[in-house]
Amino acid sequence: MTERIFSKSVSRYHCANLHFKRASVILLAYLFLLVQGLSPAGNVRAGEVELKNGTxxxxxxxxxxxLTDALAAKIQGKGPEDPDPAAPILMVDNGIIRxxxxxxxxxxxNNxxxxxxxxxxxxxxxxxxxxxxxxEVGSYIDVTDFDEYGRRTVTLKTSKGQLPLLQGVTEITPHHLKVIGLKHQWELGLRTTSIKHEILKAMLNRTIDPLNPNERIAVARFYIQAGLYLQAAEAFDGIERDFPEYKEKITTFVKDLRTLHSQQLLDELKQRRKAGQHQLAQLAITKFPTNNVSQSxxxxxxxxxxxxxxxxxxxxKAKFRLGELEAEVKDPxxxxxxxAYRREVITQLNFESVERLSAFLNLESDDSLSAREKLAIAYSGWIVGAANVVTDLDTALNFWTARAQILDYLRSExxxxQEAILEVLNKLEGISTAIVKQMIPLLPPVLEAPVRDNAEAFSIQVTDPNAEVPVSYSVLLPIEYNPHHIYPMIVALRPSHRTAKSELSWWGRFKNGPGQSQRRGYIVISPEYLQKGQQDYHDNVTAHYAVIQSIRDARKRFSVDSDRIFLAGHGTGADAAFDIGMSHPSLFAGVIPIAGKTSAFNLHYWKNAKHLPWYIVGGELDRDTLAHNSLVVNRMMRYGYDVIxxxxxxRGYENYYEEIHNLFNWMDLQQRFKYPKEIEKKILRPIDNRFYWVRTEKFPPQIMRPKIVNGNKRIQARPVPLNVSIKVGNVIYVxxxxxxTTLWLSPELVDYxxxxxxxxxxxxxxxxxxxxxxxxxxxxxxNRxxxxxxxxxRLDFF
Incomplete structure (x- = not known):
């Protein structure tokens, strides 16, 4: 029995030490089960893995x-030069996902x-x-809902036309459902929470005796374990109604349920606050249940x-005191x-922006300060932040003049x-490069931001007069969008068979209501990166340009946290995400390709992604995706790159919406790597020429048009290297x-x-x-x- 389980568990994936003799298989199997947390007696145990990023x-x-048998065999034969020859990858199987x-x-x-x-x-x-x-499983044409018997029909698109297949649920756990083909061999899993609640309830009722209170309690416990607390409460109410003698027995369960549900509501409230959705958060407070809730x-x-x-x-208080102190100023x-400045402040004062006046609010009653000094603290704090206030009112007013000049500079071509504006700025008393650097994070939008109250998607045409080709993108803003709150942003690339707005909907809309991005406070943009009629991604420069320009335009219109921009895509968009992410790693905090494939460029560029986190999602039966991607991803994992x-x-070619909560939880943990002092990159296209704080130009002719041969599997060109390092002694080597070569520098990189x-x-x-x-x-x-x-x-070298 042990040997049979072993061969089933590792037939596709090589464990460490699979070079053991056949006579040792039984012993190895026993050890393997112990490693996995399984006992030979059959008690199912699992492990828990925590990654460096907190996942x-x-x-x-x-x-x-x-990742594949072939790669495992090759790796096993590696010599001592291999960076990590002993089982460098950990597989975690939760029943439906590896x-x-x-x-x-x-x-x-933890095992x-x-x-x-x-x-x-x-x-x-x-x-x-x-x-x-x-x-192989291609895209679904139609999927019916499960019936109460746990059966549904999936119609697949095949080379021979439509193929309807009957599936059935064989096992229901709090985390997943096991599904099999009833007339063919096809085994898969679905997340329990992806099933409609009424259908899940009907299926569960088919597995129990409704007259048995203990089986009814088991169902209620199941709902708690699945995080379906409202359904659990309904189940316990039914038990108490039908079996009043069990009220005392279920008291502990009901108490735990109330605590868990209250914690879930509290977490949701905190998430709303974090996302800047203060109206919804305050409304949630008024509706928060207080009966039988823990004191904590x-x-x-x-x-x-x-x-x-x-x-x-x-x-x-700020509104009142600004007016009161203003009345003490005599100079007309x-x-x-x-x-004029007070009108702007009062108009824009809210829970997000009041922090700018915190120094003023702390000192507004200080008798040692004059009215002018207090006003200087208030109005300088509004422009440069509470940590950088001044007490001289004339200097504070110069801050406002400088801000207007800076906006004119940024909006001018x-x-x-621009030279005339710089001359004015340099003559303004109290204005320096350091002060301007403090102003920039708090500037209003540089470009007009068409914010919509109905939280629907809308399109924007990039208006850069120097644009090489027309660029447009669609936008979906979060609930209660506020330009004084800083938002992470997802750059979502559509598959060729869907529109940009449908890609936005995957991230942010749900049944015509707000979805995850809108609820969790993420801006989502979807650039039009494919040319008209284009079905496949071909590593083209136009796509890179469209994505980069869309990001830059969005950062000028909306309050984007540039340290938390994520590149994502489905299908064709995932293919593009692989390529664009590795080509421009300094733009992103992470990349999320879903049902996509790597390209020939990735075989050269994977080392470019050393500091870039990846969350890749695919299906076991989606073409040859894992085998194809493993040529690149296996290398990244062996070198310890941040990859899931x-x-x-x-499962086959799908959009995998079930993974969306995990994706947002992962994104919440990521930050862009900002200031590496060691940069080692490869360049195969002129557009892939800026990394973090370095840009290089004027390349040899052979990389101007790299040729892709052998069916998009190989590039007929030699990459151009870029190696830059900052060493002890304030020396930069290039x-x-x-x-x-152009270097952009800051005190975070070198000592001024x-x-x-x-x-x-x-x-x-x-x-x-x-x-x-x-x-x-x-x-x-x-520019950026x-x-x-x-x-x-900025230093330029020719």
Whole structure:
């Protein structure tokens, strides 16, 4: 029995040490079961893996050598030069998904999760034939709902036309449903929460005796374990109604249920606050159930409510005191300016922006400060933030003048006008490059932002007069969008058979209501990256340009956290995400390809993604996707890159909406890697020429048009290297295949108080002290629109 289980468990995936002799298979199987947390007696146990980025994955654990048998065999024959020859990948199987993660990214491993405690229900299904085994599953044409017997029909698109297939549920657990083909061999899993509640209830009722209270309690416990607390409450109410003598027996369950449900509501309330949805959060407080709720949860609710009351009081106090202090100013010119500025502040003052006035609110009653000094603290804080206030009112008013000039500079495309603006800024007392650097994160939108109240998607045409080709993108904003709140952003690339707005809907709409991105406070944009009629992604420069320009335009119109931009895509869009993500890693905090394939460029570019997290989703029966992607992903995992590969067992080419909560939980943990001091990249196209703070140009002719041969599997060109490093002693070393090199620098990278040396190709090209340059900083910000990564020095080398 042990040997049979072993061969089934690892027939596709090699464990470490599979070079053992056949005589040792039984012993190896026993050890393998222990590694996975399984006892030979059959008690099902699983493990829990925590990754460096904070992600936790649960399931049965198995160390493997490679993502496929072929790669595992090759790796096993590697020599000592291999970076990690012993089982570098960990597979975590939760029943419906195999998660593959690099062993190097694991910080905690727990092999003591007892799955036998979970409520599980069996459904009997009648099967016949089942001689045909599905080797590949294409896109679904139609899927019916399950009936109460756990059966449904899936109609697949095949080369021979439509193929209707009957499926049946055989097992229901709190986490997943096991599904089989009733007339063919096809086994897969579905998340329990992806099934309509009324259908799930009907299926469960088919597996129990409704007159048996203990079986009814098991169903209620099942709902708790599945996180379906409203359904659990309904089930317990039914038990208490039909079996009043069981009221005392279920008291503990009901108490635990109330605590869990209250915690779920509290977590939702906190999520609303985090997303800047303060109206909804305050409404949730008024409706929060207080009966039979733990004191800990009630205390947290009161703290949040008190925080909102304090915020409201601060807003009202600021409005009143600004007017009161303004009345003490006698100079009419100054008074007129203050009146205009007060109108702007009052109009825009809310729970997100009141923090700018926190220094003023802390000092507004300080008798040692004059009215002018207090007003200076208020109005300078509004422009540069509470941590950077000044007490001189004339300087504070100059901040407002400077901000207006900066916005004019950023909105202008005329070089002479920009030069005149810089001259004005340099003459303004109290204005320096450092002050302007403090202003930029708090600037209003540089470009007009067409915000819609109905939270529906809308389209934007990029208006850059220097655009090489027309670029447009669609936008879906979160609930209660507020330009004073900073939002993460998803760049969602559509598959060729869907529209951009349908791709936005996958992320942010649900049954004509708000979906995950809108609820969790993410902006989503979908660039039109495919040319008209294009069905496949061909690694084209136009797609890269459209995505980059859309990101830059969106950052100028909306309040985007540039440290938390995620590139994602389905199908064709996932193919593009693989390519664009590895080509421009400094733009993103993570990449999410769903049902996509890597390209020939990725075989060269995978090392470019060293600091870029990946969450890849696919299906076991989706073409040859895993085998294809493993050529790149296997290498990334062996070198310990931040990669999660989720493969749905028995599933094909789908959109995998079931994974969306995991995707957002993962994104919440990610931040862009901003200032690497070691950069080692490869370049095969001129557009792939900027990485973090370095750009190189004027390449050899052979990489201007790299040829893709052998059916998009190989590139007939030699990549140009880019190697840059900042060493001790304030020295920058550059080796590049381009003849022009540009460096953008900041105090986070080099020491401005020491002489900087720059050596390119072994030759000293610069040896001097750096001076912050307002023109360079504004020019770079105008180009990229990145408020979270500002450079105040630019050095060009030819």
């Amino acid at each position: 936790i994955i649960r399931g049965e654990l198995a160390p493997i050598l490679g 998660y593959f993660v690099p062993r190097r990214s694991v910080v905690r491993l 003591d999760q007892d799955l036998s405690l979970l409520e599980t229900f069996q459904l009997n299904q009648q099967t016949s034939g089942r001689q045909h085994m599905l080797k 949860i009630l205390r947290q609710i009161r703290e949040i409510e008190d925080d909102y009351l304090r915020g409201h009081d601060q807003i009202e 010119t100054t008074k007129n300016l203050l009146q 005329e070089e002479k006008q 590969y989720a493969e749905y067992k028995g 080796r590049s295949g381009g003849k022009i 108080d020491e002489r900087l040396e720059v050596r390119i190709g072994g030759k000293r090209k610069f040896n001097d002290f750096l001076r912050p340059d307002m023109d360079a900083m504004l020019d770079d910000f105008q 629109g990145d408020r979270q990564k500002l450079f105040d020095v």
